[in-house]
Structure formats: C-alpha cells, structure tokens
Amino acid sequence: MGGWKSLDKSELAGALLLMAFGAFVTVEAWNWPYLTKDGPGPGFFPLWIGIAMAGLSGALVVLQLADIKRGRPVHRTSWKGAGPVLAGCLALIVAVALLKPAGFLASYVLLTIFLVRAVFRQSWTAALTVSLASAAGFWILFVKLLRVQLPVGPWGF
Amino acid sequence: MDVLTGLMQGFSIALEPMNLLWCFIGVFFGTVVGVLPGLGPSATVALLLPLTLQMNPTAGIIMMSGIYYGAKYGGSTTSILLNVPGESASVVTCLDGFAMARNGRAGPALGIAAISSFIAGTVGVVLLMLVAPPIAEFALRFGPPEYFALMALGLSMVVLLAGKSMIKALLSMFLGLWCATIGIDLFTDGTRFTFGQIELMDGVNFVVVAIGTFAIGEVLTNLGVQSSGQNFTVPKGLRNLLPNWQDLKDCRFAFLNGSLVGFFVGVLPGAGSTIASFVSYGIEKAVSRHPERFGTGAVEGVAAPEAANNSETGGALVPLLTLGIPGSGTTAILLAALILWGLKPGPLLIQDNPQMFWGLVASMYIGNVILLILNLPLVPLFAQILRLPGYVLYPGILGVSIIGVYSVDQTLLDVWLMVGFGVLGYLMRRLDYPAAPLILGLVLGDLMENAVRQSLMMSNGDIAILYSRPLAATMLLFAAAILVGPLFRQVNSWRLKAAEQEA
Amino acid sequence: MKIRTAIPLAAILAAAGMVDAPAQGFMPDRVIEVMVHSGPGAGNDVFARSVIKVLNEIKAVPQQMQVMNKTGGGGLVAMSYLSEKKADTHLVAVFTGVWWVNPMIRKEAKVTMKELTPVARLVLEPAVMTVRADSPYKSTKDFIEAAKANPGKLKQSGGSLSSRDNSYRFLLMKETGANWQFISMKSGGERVAALLGGHVDMMIMEPAEAMEQIRAGKVRVIATMMNNRLASMPDTSTLKEQGFKVPEVPQSRGFVGPPGMPANVKTYWEGVFTKMHQSSQWQGFLKENLYEDGFLTGAGLNAFVDEYANTMRGILKEAGIKIIR
Numbered sequence: 001m002g003g004w005k006s007l008d009k010s011e012l013a014g015a016l017l018l019m020a021f022g023a024f025v026t027v028e029a030w031n032w033p034y035l036t037k038d039g040p041g042p043g044f045f046p047l048w049i050g051i052a053m054a055g056l057s058g059a060l061v062v063l064q065l066a067d068i069k070r071g072r073p074v075h076r077t078s079w080k081g082a083g084p085v086l087a088g089c090l091a092l093i094v095a096v097a098l099l100k101p102a103g104f105l106a107s108y109v110l111l112t113i114f115l116v117r118a119v120f121r122q123s124w125t126a127a128l129t130v131s132l133a134s135a136a137g138f139w140i141l142f143v144k145l146l147r148v149q150l151p152v153g154p155w156g157f
Numbered sequence: 158m159d160v161l162t163g164l165m166q167g168f169s170i171a172l173e174p175m176n177l178l179w180c181f182i183g184v185f186f187g188t189v190v191g192v193l194p195g196l197g198p199s200a201t202v203a204l205l206l207p208l209t210l211q212m213n214p215t216a217g218i219i220m221m222s223g224i225y226y227g228a229k230y231g232g233s234t235t236s237i238l239l240n241v242p243g244e245s246a247s248v249v250t251c252l253d254g255f256a257m258a259r260n261g262r263a264g265p266a267l268g269i270a271a272i273s274s275f276i277a278g279t280v281g282v283v284l285l286m287l288v289a290p291p292i293a294e295f296a297l298r299f300g301p302p303e304y305f306a307l308m309a310l311g312l313s314m315v316v317l318l319a320g321k322s323m324i325k326a327l328l329s330m331f332l333g334l335w336c337a338t339i340g341i342d343l344f345t346d347g348t349r350f351t352f353g354q355i356e357l358m359d360g361v362n363f364v365v366v367a368i369g370t371f372a373i374g375e376v377l378t379n380l381g382v383q384s385s386g387q388n389f390t391v392p393k394g395l396r397n398l399l400p401n402w403q404d405l406k407d408c409r410f411a412f413l414n415g416s417l418v419g420f421f422v423g424v425l426p427g428a429g430s431t432i433a434s435f436v437s438y439g440i441e442k443a444v445s446r447h448p449e450r451f452g453t454g455a456v457e458g459v460a461a462p463e464a465a466n467n468s469e470t471g472g473a474l475v476p477l478l479t480l481g482i483p484g485s486g487t488t489a490i491l492l493a494a495l496i497l498w499g500l501k502p503g504p505l506l507i508q509d510n511p512q513m514f515w516g517l518v519a520s521m522y523i524g525n526v527i528l529l530i531l532n533l534p535l536v537p538l539f540a541q542i543l544r545l546p547g548y549v550l551y552p553g554i555l556g557v558s559i560i561g562v563y564s565v566d567q568t569l570l571d572v573w574l575m576v577g578f579g580v581l582g583y584l585m586r587r588l589d590y591p592a593a594p595l596i597l598g599l600v601l602g603d604l605m606e607n608a609v610r611q612s613l614m615m616s617n618g619d620i621a622i623l624y625s626r627p628l629a630a631t632m633l634l635f636a637a638a639i640l641v642g643p644l645f646r647q648v649n650s651w652r653l654k655a656a657e658q659e660a
Numbered sequence: 661m662k663i664r665t666a667i668p669l670a671a672i673l674a675a676a677g678m679v680d681a682p683a684q685g686f687m688p689d690r691v692i693e694v695m696v697h698s699g700p701g702a703g704n705d706v707f708a709r710s711v712i713k714v715l716n717e718i719k720a721v722p723q724q725m726q727v728m729n730k731t732g733g734g735g736l737v738a739m740s741y742l743s744e745k746k747a748d749t750h751l752v753a754v755f756t757g758v759w760w761v762n763p764m765i766r767k768e769a770k771v772t773m774k775e776l777t778p779v780a781r782l783v784l785e786p787a788v789m790t791v792r793a794d795s796p797y798k799s800t801k802d803f804i805e806a807a808k809a810n811p812g813k814l815k816q817s818g819g820s821l822s823s824r825d826n827s828y829r830f831l832l833m834k835e836t837g838a839n840w841q842f843i844s845m846k847s848g849g850e851r852v853a854a855l856l857g858g859h860v861d862m863m864i865m866e867p868a869e870a871m872e873q874i875r876a877g878k879v880r881v882i883a884t885m886m887n888n889r890l891a892s893m894p895d896t897s898t899l900k901e902q903g904f905k906v907p908e909v910p911q912s913r914g915f916v917g918p919p920g921m922p923a924n925v926k927t928y929w930e931g932v933f934t935k936m937h938q939s940s941q942w943q944g945f946l947k948e949n950l951y952e953d954g955f956l957t958g959a960g961l962n963a964f965v966d967e968y969a970n971t972m973r974g975i976l977k978e979a980g981i982k983i984i985r
Contacts, residue, residue, distance in 0.1 A: 011588060040610055041345065042344070060328070077587050092579075111555065134549075138556055148196070148560060199701075203699075203701070296853075297856050489701035493705060504878060566732065611844070617813070
C-alpha cells in the first residue's frame with residue numbers, strides 16, 4: 001500500500017513503541033486478580049489501560065494513513081538540533097551518575113562547564129564563571145539558608 | 158463569637174508588630190519557595206517546624222500559613238517564564254502562561270497571576286471565615302462515589318486539553334494513568350510495576366514527573382535550538398509589563414470560577430490544588446466563546462488555575478480547623494504543629510481557641526495584601542530573567558531541578574526518573590504529544606481507582622452506587638456534557654468534510 | 661577568684677553536673693539524626709518531634725536532634741537505609757509495628773528487626789472501636805449482632821489489609837462468625853471523614869484521634885480493644901468484658917539503631933530514654949496524648965521483638981496474608 005511509505009517514520013516508531021508498551025502492561029496485568037469478591041482487583045485498571053494504549057496507538061497509525069490518502073496535512077517530526085540534545089542528555093546522565101560519588105556541587109559544575117563549552121559553544125571564561133558562580137549561589141541558597149540535604153562528595157560539599 | 162467581633166479581635170492580634178513580622182517572613186519565604194521548582198510549601202513548613210515550636214501558637218500558625226499560601230503566588234513565576242512548574246499546582250499555569258511569555262506578554266501573565274491569586278486568596282479567607290462549619294459538614298457528604306464523580310469530571314477535561322490530535326492526548330492520559338498504578342495496591346497489598354524497587358512502592362512522585370517532563374524536557378528542547386542569545390522579547394515600558402484593562406475584563410469569570418472551584422476542591426480531604434487548577438481551567442475553556450485560544454496564550458487560562466490554587470489554601474484549612482482533619486499534605490503538617498503545641502485539633506478547636514482562629518483569618522487578609530504588594534512590582538524584575546542568555550539559564554534550571562527533586566525523598570532513583578521523564582518530555586514534544594494529559598492522568602488516576610473500588614466495596618459490587626447518588630450524578634452529567642461537546646463538534650466537522658468531498 | 665565570678669561559675673558547674681555522662685564515655689559530638697519512616701506531619705513524625713521536645717526540655721542530650729523523613733514502602737526504605745549505615749553512631753530511628761509486619765510480607769525487604777538494634781520501646785498505642793454519635797450501636801455486641809443479621813453490609817474504614825484495624829476485624833469476625841466489609845482508605849483524615857459522613861459504620865481508631873471527636877459529640881466509643889480499661893475512658897468497657905475473647909494486638913513505638921550498634925552507644929541511648937521515661941514532662945506527654953506507658957529496654961525488649969513477630973505472623977497467616985519470611 002502506497003500510504004505506508006509516506007508515513008512519518010518517527011510517528012510510526014512512536015506509535016509502535018506505545019503499542020508494545022500497551023501490550024506489556026496488558027500482559028503484566030493479566031497475572032493479577034481481575035475481579036475480587038469486592039469489586040475490581042489490582043489487575044482490572046492496568047489491563048484496560050494497556051488495552052486502550054495498544055488500541056489507540058493502532059488507531060493513530062490507521063488515521064494517519066487515512067489522512068495521507070485524503071491528502072490532508074500530517075504532522076512531520078523534525079529532528080533538527082537532535083545532536084546537541086543528545087550530547088546534553090548524555091552529559092546529564094553522567095552528572096546524575098556522579099551525584100553520589102562526587103557530590104552535587106562537583107557534578108553540577110562539570111555538567112555546566114560541558115554544556116556551556118560544548119553545546120552552547122561559549123568561551124572557557126564564560127563556562128567557568130557561570131558554573132562556579134551558580135554553584136556558589138546554589139550552595140548559599142539551598143545548603144546554607146534552606147538547609148536542604150544534597151549529595152555530598154568526599155571533599156565535604 | 159459572631160463574625161464581626163471575631164474579625165475585629167483578629168485584626169487587633171494580627172496587627173501586633175511581632176505577628177505582622179512573622180506574617181511577612183512567612184509569605185516572603187513562601188514566595189521564594191514557590192518560585193523554586195521542586196521545593197514545595199510542605200517541605201519548607203516541615204523544615205521550619207522545630208523553629209515554630211519555639212514560638213507561640215498564633216504567631217507560628219500565622220507564619221506557616223503564610224508560607225503555604227505565599228508559595229502559591231510564587232509558583233506561577235517559573236511556570237510562566239520558563240515552562241517549569243514551581244509548585245505542583247502550577248503545572249496548569251504553564252499551559253497558557255508560557256505561551257503568553259512566548260508572545261512577549263510575560264509581564265501581563267505574571268501580573269494577572271498575582272492579581273488573580275490575590276482575589277482568590279481573599280475570597281478563600283472570606284469563605285473560610287463565613288461558611289467554614291457548614292461547608293465542612295457538606296463536604297462530609299462526599300464519599301467514595303462522589304470522589305469518583307469528581308475525578309471523572311477532572312479526567313473529562315482531557316478533551317479540552319487535546320489540541321490537534323485527540324488520540325495523542327488520550328494516549329498521553331493513559332500513560333499518566335498507568336504511572337499512577339505504580340506502587341502498592343491499597344486494597345490487596347500487592348505491588349504493581351515496582352520492578353522490585355522499594356522506592357517505587359509508594360508510586361512515582363508527582364514532582365518527579367512534573368519537573369522531568371516540563372523542566373528537563375524544556376531544557377533538552379532548547380539545547381536543540383542553539384540559543385545562546387536572548388530567548389524572548391521582553392517589552393520595555395511598564396505599560397507592557399502589567400495586564401491592561403482588557404485583560405482584567407476578560408478574566409472576570411475566571412476569577413470567580415477559580416476562587417470557588419479552588420476553595421471547594423480544597424475542602425475535600427485528599428483532592429489537591431492540582432485537581433482544582435485543572436478543573437477550573439477546564440471549566441473556563443468549556444464556557445469560553447473562543448476555546449481555541451486556550452493553549453496559545455489566553456489570559457483567562459492563567460487567571461483561572463492561579464485563582465484555584467490560591468483559594469484552595471483557604472479551603473484546605475476548613476477541614477483542619479473545623480474537624481481536625483487535614484485536607485492536604487501541608488495542612489497535615491499544620492495539624493502536627495497544632496498537636497505539638499498542645500492544642501487539640503478537632504471540632505472544638507475554634508471554640509477553644511478563638512483568638513488563634515481569628516488572628517489567623519485576619520492575618521491571611523493582611524498576608525494576601527502583602528503578597529500583592531510584593532509580587533506586582535517584582536513582575537518587571539522577574540521578567541528580566543528572560544533576558545538571561547540560554548547558557549546561563551538552562552544549566553541553572555537543570556541544577557535547581559536536581560536539587561528540587563532530590564529534596565523530596567533524598568533518593569537517587571527520583572533523580573534518575575526525572576531524567577527519564579525529561580527524555581520522554583522531549584520526545585513527546587518532537588512527536589507532538591501533549592504533556593498536560595499525562596499529568597492529569599497521573600494526578601487523578603490514583604484517586605479515581607481508589608474511589609471506584611471503595612465505592613464498589615461499599616455497595617457490594619452494585620455499580621448503581623456510582624451514579625445514583627444526587628451529588629455524584631450531577632458531576633457525572635457535567636463530565637458527560639464536557640465529553641460530548643467537543644466530540645459532537647468533531648463528528649460534525651467530519652460530516653462537513655465528508656459532505657465537501659462528495660460535492 | 662572574686663566572689664562575683666565564683667557564684668556564676670559554681671552555678672554552671674552544678675548545672676553541668678546534672679547532665680550525667682554515661683560510664684563508658686560515649687557522648688554525641690554532632691547533630692543526631694532521628695529517622696522517621698513517614699512524611700512530615702504524620703503520626704510517627706509528630707511522635708519523634710515530641711520525644712525530641714521532651715529531651716530538649718530535660719536537657720538529656722547535649723547535641724541537636726533533627727528529624728529526617730525517609731518515606732517509602734511502609735517503612736522498608738527507612739529500614740533499608742538504616743541497615744546501610746552500620747558505622748553511624750549519630751543515627752537512630754523510630755520503629756512501629758510495620759517494621760515487623762512489612763518485612764514479613766514483602767519479598768523486596770532487605771532487613772528485619774532482628775538485624776537492627778532495638779534500643780527502647782517507649783509507648784503502646786491503644787485502640788478503640790468507634791461509631792458515629794447518632795448510630796444505633798451502643799456496644800460492640802450491638803454492632804456484631806447487626807453485622808450477623810446483615811452479612812457483608814456493614815462497613816469499617818481503615819488502612820491496608822495488614823494493618824492493625826484489619827487484624828482486629830479479622831479476629832472479631834473469626835470469633836463471632838459475623839462478617840462486615842473493610843474499606844481501605846489512604847489517610848487517617850479520609851477514614852475519619854468517611855465515618856463522620858456516614859459512609860462507613862465503624863472505625864477502629866487511636867484514643868487521641870477519637871478524643872476530640874468525642875468531646876465534640878460527634879463520635880461514640882463502644883469498646884476498648886485492650887486488655888484493661890483506659891485511664892482516659894474509664895466508662896468504656898473492654899472487648900473482654902463484653903465477652904469477646906480477642907487477644908490484644910499491640911501497636912508500639914520506640915527507638916532502634918543501625919545493625920551492629922556499638923555497646924557503649926546503645927547504653928548511652930538506653931540511659932537517655934530511661935531518664936526521659938522518669939521525667940514528669942514525659943509522663944505528662946503520655947497522659948496528654950493518651951498513650952500507654954510501654955517502656956521496655958534490654959532483655960525484656962529483645963523478648964518482645966520475638967514475641968511480637970510470632971503474634972503478628974500468626975494473625976496474618978490466619979487472615980490469609982502470605983508470609984514471606
């Protein structure tokens with residue numbers, strides 16, 4: 001069928017993922033009691049949620065195919081700028097992984113330096129100023145004033 | 158003690174210099190805490206509990222309530238400026254507030270939020286003062302079937318949050334509903350979707366999802382936009398930094414709607430300010446002559462939820478002060494404080510401690526005025542945040558988000574979940590799935606499921622209990638009307654399109 | 661030394677002497693964390709803060725004590741956290757009945773009370789059976805009879821299936837052959853609201869909760885679930901007196917330390933709590949909040965740990981709840 005080719009690939013991927021997720025939820029919920037003597041059991045709602053998600057994602061694809069066939073405008077996903085996003089995301093993941101071993105302030109400073117230099121493409125001066133100044137600000141406001149408990153590294157902060 | 162005498166006595170207490178000072182400190186602190194995403198009033202009140210125990214009860218409760226309703230003022234700031242909810246209830250303000258900021262109307266949005274909060278906050282106190290006991294009695298008539306109907310009404314709002322694709326909105330909502338099932342099942346003690354993690358046994362924390370989807374999602378999205386320069390145009394000149402008369406006129410109904418909905422939802426134990434904000438937003442959109450403006454920067458879309466989350470504080474104090482039942486997380490801490498002071502929260506609290514009650518009521522009037530005076534001039538100052546270059550702003554948002562999320566339970570898992578939801582938020586934006594229904598599903602799912610199952614237990618399986626009681630039936634009718642409306646419009650437009658094609 | 665300096669100095673020395681240093685010399689030298697497994701404002705949290713308040717009033721502890729809330733899994737997150745902090749000498753936690761029950765029924769639990777170091781049991785919380793003031797039931801007998809006449813129709817609001825309210829319900833149902841619904845509700849506020857609003861017929865609550873509602877005339881207590889009448893409610897008969905042979909299910913609160921707590925640290929805390937127990941402020945606190953004095957340390961406490969585990973295991977098993985360990 002011609003329509004399939006012009007389907008937005010990302011949309012299709014998203015719908016399939018949701019369908020798979022819906023199936024997963026349905027299968028898990030199947031193992032739990034559907035009805036108990038007092039009414040719906042723990043499996044009741046998740047089961048229907050899973051079925052709804054699987055069904056709706058299928059319907060989404062069908063409707064999009066119908067729209068394409070009728071020549072109606074369909075949402076085209078733009079992945080412009082995905083590179084910096086991926087870089088930022090990975091940096092964030094690394095920073096969170098470092099929270100326990102290095103403490104919040106150190107991880108935050110490293111994360112900021114990376115973002116300012118590599119993603120926003122600013123100078124080293126900018127990177128260092130922003131990261132250290134905001135880290136200091138956070139420390140004063142949150143740790144000293146508001147006494148929020150943050151992960152602390154081996155160097156005491 | 159009748160109202161007028163009580164109020165006069167209250168003002169004489171509230172205007173004492175020390176109490177005035179504590180009120181100011183409370184509302185100021187509250188505003189700061191509200192502005193910071195993640196840190197909510199309950200965490201702050203809990204933090205200050207040891208300090209307040211050293212104070213006399215009246216001053217203490219004045220200050221803590223100040224933090225409580227002050228936070229609702231501050232919560233809208235980052236919602237409007239950065240699409241980052243400062244406080245859980247401010248999620249709804251992000252919808253139109255941020256859109257207004259993108260249209261260069263950040264100032265008016267902030268101003269309307271402040272004015273709306275003031276009006277609703279004051280209405281909340283008036284209602285607390287006048288009708289607290291009868292409202293409390295009325296609220297007791299809300300049992301599980303009525304809660305179910307209210308949640309159904311809330312969920313029907315998804316139709317109004319849908320935007321272009323109803324299916325995507327529904328998928329988003331179901332995802333939220335699924336998130337709500339994570340944790341220990343209340344009725345059978347079984348675990349659902351916890352993947353063996355003890356930290357997930359109490360479910361996914363709402364703050365984690367909101368900050369992840371909105372804040373982290375927003376930052377990730379902006380990383381892709383290579384913005385090292387300014388973000389939005391910040392118009393100069395005070396006239397453009399505050400709402401104009403037309404705005405105020407447009408919001409007349411929103412003020413009323415938000416104040417009443419917020420107060421009443423606040424009175425119900427368990428229902429929170431997030432639900433109040435969603436419901437009042439939904440009502441506003443449903444009765445609007447131009448519903449399509451919502452989501453693109455409708456000023457009523459800011460006024461209604463902001464009003465709702467402010468009058469909710471007045472409402473939440475009703476069950477606390479008239480029955481000794483806390484209506485929300487923060488009021489639970491206030492309850493604890495009352496106990497620790499040796500006061501006995503219960504139906505006789507007001508009778509036994511009239512000074513404290515009236516002093517509190519009077520101080521809430523004063524507090525709302527202080528907050529209006531504090532917040533309005535701060536609008537131009539806050540709006541300048543938009544001037545900050547992206548490379549300063551976005552890492553900062555990441556930092557505050559991590560702090561905010563970690564401060565909830567000091568669990569690293571929460572931070573990881575936040576990142577996960579952030580990625581999800583980014584993907585949802587790319588694929589044009591609306592985020593608001595996800596939040597709606599998450600907030601309402603838990604309460605709704607519990608309400609249904611409790612109701613059916615009460616009726617031994619007879620479904621009629623859900624629609625036969627008058628209060629419940631009325632709300633369900635409203636929900637049906639809201640659902641049918643747009644569906645009707647949608648079917649009609651399909652018919653018209655089909656007719657066009659035939660011709 | 662001039663006499664002007666001597667008198668204040670003597671006073672200070674005398675005051676210092678009133679804070680006894682324990683024999684083995686453990687003295688806290690930094691902030692002490694008191695971990696609570698519920699959120700701020702909940703029962704445990706208030707209890708911990710009350711204890712800290714009394715300790716401050718009698719100046720029993722020279723360092724600041726701070727409440728740390730670690731919620732999750734009905735206490736499992738707190739227990740897990742405590743078990744990871746073996747070497748921490750400045751950490752104690754408040755335990756309640758769920759610290760025994762939840763590790764029994766959840767496979768995700770990593771540690772039980774046996775591995776931790778219980779220091780002192782402080783209070784026993786009584787339970788009373790309540791109905792609305794305008795309800796037709798004047799005693800438990802009335803309620804049970806009505807339940808028998810209408811099986812499955814009467815309703816009780818309460819917590820989860822493994823909570824004490826349900827344990828009592830189960831024991832009573834077994835004993836009498838009656839049958840009534842249990843409606844789980846998340847928060848105490850909702851449960852009380854359900855009772856007051858007439859959505860449920862009965863609720864088992866703690867006297868402190870009930871007292872204010874009774875005073876306002878909204879609620880009636882129809883029985884005490886304990887072995888003896890409560891001092892605060894001398895006119896309320898016990899279940900035993902009413903003819904129901906139902907054992908007491910204790911709900912206790914106390915303090916526990918990390919696994920392998922050093923002996924001198926444990927002794928220090930036992931000393932602190934013993935002192936607190938003897939103080940008038942603590943006795944006043946017990947009276948105000950309608951707690952029963954359940955002070956227990958040392959060998960008695962260890963025996964209680966085992967006894968309670970066996971009792972609960974028995975009750976839960978009979979109620980049909982799956983026991984993992």
